[in-house]
Amino acid sequence: MKERDIYFHKECERADEHIKSFQNTYKDVLEKKQNEVTAKEYSTGSKRLHRGFYCPSLILDIIVGNCKRGKLLKHLTLQSKPNYQYGFNKDHQLIISKNYSPEFFNEIELIEYVGNTTRSCIFQEKSTFEPIGMSECSYDDSGNILTYTYFAVGTINHRVVEFFKEEYTYSDDSFHVKREEYYEKHYFSDEFDFFLDDNKLLKTYKSNGVEYPVSVKRKIRKY
Numbered sequence: 578m579k580e581r582d583i584y585f586h587k588e589c590e591r592a593d594e595h596i597k598s599f600q601n602t603y604k605d606v607l608e609k610k611q612n613e614v615t616a617k618e619y620s621t622g623s624k625r626l627h628r629g630f631y632c633p634s635l636i637l638d639i640i641v642g643n644c645k646r647g648k649l650l651k652h653l654t655l656q657s658k659p660n661y662q663y664g665f666n667k668d669h670q671l672i673i674s675k676n677y678s679p680e681f682f683n684e685i686e687l688i689e690y691v692g693n694t695t696r697s698c699i700f701q702e703k704s705t706f707e708p709i710g711m712s713e714c715s716y717d718d719s720g721n722i723l724t725y726t727y728f729a730v731g732t733i734n735h736r737v738v739e740f741f742k743e744e745y746t747y748s749d750d751s752f753h754v755k756r757e758e759y760y761e762k763h764y765f766s767d768e769f770d771f772f773l774d775d776n777k778l779l780k781t782y783k784s785n786g787v788e789y790p791v792s793v794k795r796k797i798r799k800y
Contacts, residue, residue: 585759589737592711592728596737599698600706603687610673610687614664621659623647628674628686629661633695633714633725634743635798636754636769639782639791646793675702684709693718708735721747721797752797773797 599606623629624645626638638646650657664673674697676684683702688695693716701707711728724744731738741758751772758765767784771791774780779791 581759581764582762585761585764588740588759589728592737592740595696596698596708596711596728596730599687599700599708603698603700603706606687607673607685610664613666613672615667616665616669618663618665619650619653619657619659620647620661620663621650621657623660623678627699627710627712627727629676631661631663631671631674633712633722635722635745635752636743636756636771636782639779639793640769640784686712711737721745 620630622645624643624647625641626632626644626646627634630647630649632638632646638644647661650659653659660676660678662673662675662677663671664675666672670688670690672688672690674686674688676686684699685702686697686699688697695712695714697712699709699711701709708730710730713724713726714722715724716722722745724742726740726742728737728740730736739758739760741756743757744755746753751770754769754771756767756769770783771779772781772783777796779793779795779797781788781790783789
């Protein structure tokens, strides 16, 4: 077995163990998180993006077609159609994310903080535990994201079947991203260089030697 395959299976097993640990406790954890919420926000327009507006990735909605981060709603009205609700604790840490899009069957994500890392479990809001996925992120002391990993759970056996990982390195006016995707017997990787303008907004990015403009006006999101 190739070293890459060994790594894939070990990471899947590790994620499966964490997800399994939620099976008997997720209701208690959910209730605890809900009691810790001191502020809520809502977003709309997100499409095919983990956690919507607050997706940990700095780049997914830029490099992937038909993938949108959406926008925060300043006010909720009768005409508002939010597809995400976010719950924050007293330290303004995002601890609950709820996806209300019909095609996602009311997904809930519970987020834990340990030092400069976060780990979450995503599941469907049903009478039984229906896991969807898991995410892990690490950050430097300045709040810049260093790694972001998302594990996807299969619908048949409820085990992790694939995952992707992003690794970030930074300089004064740019940052580099190595992105890897792991599937059973399949592997894909790519690398991107993102460049900032004088106002520290994303300006362009380079992939495979070709430079592209960044249409969204966005600063690097901090932890």
